[in-house]
Amino acid sequence: MKRFFSGLLTVLALAVLLAAWIMLPWFGVLAVAIAIALWLLLTRSGRLAREATKIGIAGLPQRWGASLVIVVGIAGVVAVLTAMLAMGNGFKATLDKTGDDRSAIMLRAGSQAETNSVITRDQVPLISTLPGIAKGVDGKPLASAELSQIINLPSMADGTDANVQFRGVGPAAWEMRPQVKIVQGRKFGGGLREIVVGRGAQQRFRGLELGKQLKLANQMWTVVGVFESGDSHESELWADADVLGPAYQRQAFQSMTAKLDGKDGFKQLKAALAADPRLKLDVETTRNYYGKQSEGLTKLINALGVVIGAIMAIGAVFGALNSMYAAVAGRAREIATMRAIGFRGLPVVTAVMLETMLLALLGGLLGAGIAWLVFNGYTVSTLGQNFSQVVFQFRVSPELLWTGLKWALGIGLVGGLFPALRAARLPVTEALRAA
Template sequence: MKRFFSGLLTVLMLVVLLAAWILLPWFAVLAVVVAIALWLFATRGGRLAREATKIGIAGLPQRWGASSVIVIGIAGVVGVLVAMLAMGEGFKATLDRTGDDSTAIILRAGSQAETNSVITRDQSPLISSLPGIARGADGKALASPELSQVVNLPTKADGTDANVQFRGVGPAGWAIRPQLKIVEGRRFNPGLREIVIGKGAQRQFRGLEVGQQLKLANQMWTVVGVFEAKDSHDSELWTDADVLGPAYQRNAFQSVTVKLAGKSGFKQLKAALAGDPRLKLDVDTTRNYYGKQSEGLTKLIKILGTVIGAIMAIGAVFGALNSMYAAVAGRAREIATLRALGFRGLPVVTAVMLETMLLALLGGLLGAAIAWIVFNGYTVSTLGNNFSQVVFQFKVSPELAWTGLKWALGIGLVGGLFPALRAARLPVTEALRSA
């Protein structure tokens, strides 16, 4: 029992050590690297460790089988981890690009999303008259009353139905979102059952080419154009709100998106809404609104990625332990000779650790490179908060690659520690006789 609890305590300490290493900021990691480099080049023990490391690295080609186990195992961990985190980053980046601080979205008080918000038609003109909203060249408020309807369309992948957001916008909807560009066809005409398609939705669903007709709400709608926004609107279908509402028997709007009048526009609008008892509404910048929409899924993906990465990391640690134990056993005579020549325990421990860390670094770089080549820019879709598909791209950023490298080095640190201690404790006379 004493040995069991001792082993359990050791494992827990290693887990804490690995977690602490992964959480270290970049400047702390740099400080550790600089300290190790100074010790290797400025002290006698460090110079001995450096020479022992050179001998171990020179023998790696003779141990390519065991070395490749470490490299490939760690590459798998890093590749999966970075790919999972890249999915969350891509989804978050898509929603973050959808909003900015120059526009605001108005919802019913207490509503967290458009799906559970209702703004009556008699409130719309009251909102347009409030201060803080920018006005166009014609003097009208740049306010777009909007509603959305989730509809089913067949996917290009396998023809199964999936949800897509069918958004009705007001006349000012285009002016409020100047990032939307028509890339094919034209805009829809107000009052007609015409649709423009986001480029992401066109890639994801069948039958959305310009000129084709869709049967929605038992009515025929004509696709007249394709737009590109490079944000979550790329996943939507757009039409006139005054046409979409009656088609689905909707007598109210769900939100009003407005262009703010200068830097003080948001404060003026928020104060005006709070001061009007007829308007029990909340307002937020579109940047904050869409940022909140991405939080839940991004956290879930990050947790799943970390858990999966941790499970794979445990396997990689055991693989590294087995490989390095085998390497130490195979080099028993070599290590004993170094000890006999005056290499003390610390240089030997350092040499084995540095060898393992080098293999871990190679595995981390390989895994990060594979994740970037295979997944960076890869387009997928998932359900957003409005229960419709949001098309986005994986985003393998330098920060994620750095996280993967820290995981790789952490695995190498843990996987090389026990074999390094065994090498340092190897009895010289026994090792020379057994060899």
Template sequence: MKRIMRWLANLGVVLALAAGLAVWIALPWFGVLAVAAVLAAWLLLSRRGQQTLAVASVGVSSLPQRWGASSVIVVGIAGVVGVLVAMLAMGEGFKATLNRTGNETTAIILRGGSQAETNSVITRDQVPLIGQLDGIARSRDGRPLVSPELSQVVSLVTRADGTDANAQLRGVGAMAWELRPQVRIVEGRRFEPGRRELVVGRGAREQYVGLEVGRTLELANQPWTVVGVFESGDSHESELWADAEVLGPTYQRTAFQSVTVKLDGKRGLARLKAAMAADPRLKLDVETTRHYYNKQSAGLTRLIQILGTVVGAIMAVGAVFGALNTMYAAVAARAREIATLRAIGFRGLPVVVAVMLETMLLALLGGLIGALLAWLVFNGYTASTLSGNFSQVVFQFQVGPELVWTGLKWALGIGLVGGLFPALRAARLPVTEALRAA
């Protein structure tokens, strides 16, 4: 019967721990501050809290004597946090790059039902019809701000390892520069309409071989000259741009894939949708470019987050076992000390909380080290990955305060799990048995 009761008690502890961890992971920063404030008030103002501080101070003061064993917790948790933050920083950097690409003042038009440019077709006779629709802004000379575009994947040699990789060659219309004012030529000049000339994003130039100004590329068995380099601070920096009217015939394209337009005011999108729905010749969809690029980043960002969480969880299990072994050994080494404290009137709660505070202090130190290493090594690190168009997008890892905060919550969660069961053992240790064993 006692075994069943003990088993049920342990099961209750595990279930409560699992629920507590779920709440802890979901807790916002102000919730954590509230928990910390309540704990600090209890430690300072209550009798048992002061007893807890006394027991914890003894344990913390003895850390230098057992630093070798304690470093297992610190190093293990630092590794978990470092890997987790680095993985999530990759997803955040990719998401931020694509999110910066679009805005609410421009819209992209695709064939009805298309999810990306790669599976969209807009015929040439539809482009003039689109330009006459209500909701599209016009330039000073009265021309609609419309850029019919096509996307072509080309194979280029990477600088990193000399292998072939996909790059996105975008054919744009004459209005593309006005539609994307963030695109700035930083070296050379723009391509001239009607000529086989390219301008390349700075990220693409750093990623691939042979994209310096003045170099000639052979694309579709035709020579193309690189005449300029541009910056945009978004995913367009991973692209090569050319005149769509020249690029289309080169690759035997008789249609476009998308049309980017400038919206006329806040109601521009609604007016454009209404006008498009009223014309039976236009079976097309339209959405803001911000919404479009947010959708393009969502799938890969979610995959990276899932992978990062799974890898972090697997490493966290190892760190928890390391913490358990270390704290069990610490409790065993301090058996006489804990028994003496309980013999002179210290209750089980102060002992439990003191052991857990000691473990979570080590966990916090490991979390800070892991987050710092992730920030030093990966923040601003340039990488590339495949986009929705199956071409490489150059982006930078972003280690921000939110990711550091996530890593620290994971560290403290590991410390909570790793310290709870040794703490319970210390509180349940019979006084006479502990004194006799010591």
């Protein structure tokens, strides 16, 4: 029973140590690295550990098979973990770029997304006259009453139907969203069944080439332009809201987006909406709105990434343990000889740990390199808050690569600890006799 509880406490202590290491900020890691370097350079035990480490590293080519198990196992953990986190990072970055603090979106009170919101046509002129909304060069309010229709289009990959957001916008939408730029063709004409498509949607779905016609709501629509925006709008199709609404028998709009007038624009608009009993609407900056849309899925992706990474890390730890135990057993005479000529337990422990950490670092760099080369910029799509596909790119940032390297070193730390302690406790006489 004592052994069981002792082992359980050891495992818990290692888990806490590993979690603390992974959460350690960069300056904390740097401080640890500097402390170890100074110990290796300035103390007698450190110099002995350094020499013992050189002996162990020199023998790595003779143990390349076992060393490769550690490197490849840890590389796999880092590559998968980094890829999963890069997916969540890319999705969040795409939606974060969609909004800003200079524009606001209005929905029916209590609505969480455009799909369950209604703004009646008689409310639109009332909203447009509210204080806090900026005016364009023509003196008209920069506000766009919009609706969103989910349509099915065949995917480029396998032809299966996927949900795509077909957005109806007002004339002010272009001036309010200066990041939306036509790169092919032209804008749709007012009152015409014409569509402009986002570059992301064009790359992921069939039939969206310039000049093509689509049959939607039993009517023919012509693709007259392609736009780029660098945000989630690039996954959408745009048309005139006054044409899209009647085509789908929509008597009302779903949202209204407005450009804010200066720093106090949002406060003025929110206060005006609250004071008018005819307008039971919620208002948020577009940054907050799209940030909330990405929050749930980003958390889910990140949680899955950590869980999958942790499961793989456990396997990598056992691989490192087996390999290092085998390495210690194979070097029994060498370790016993070092112990006999004056190498104490601490230098031997440090030497085995540093050897394992070096292999872990190589695995981490390999996994990070694979994740960067294969996944950075890789384009995928997933369902967004409105149940339509959002096209985004994996984003392998330096912060994610750093996180992957910390995971690699943490695996090396745990995987090398017990073999290192065994090497330090190896009886000299038994090791020499067995050898």
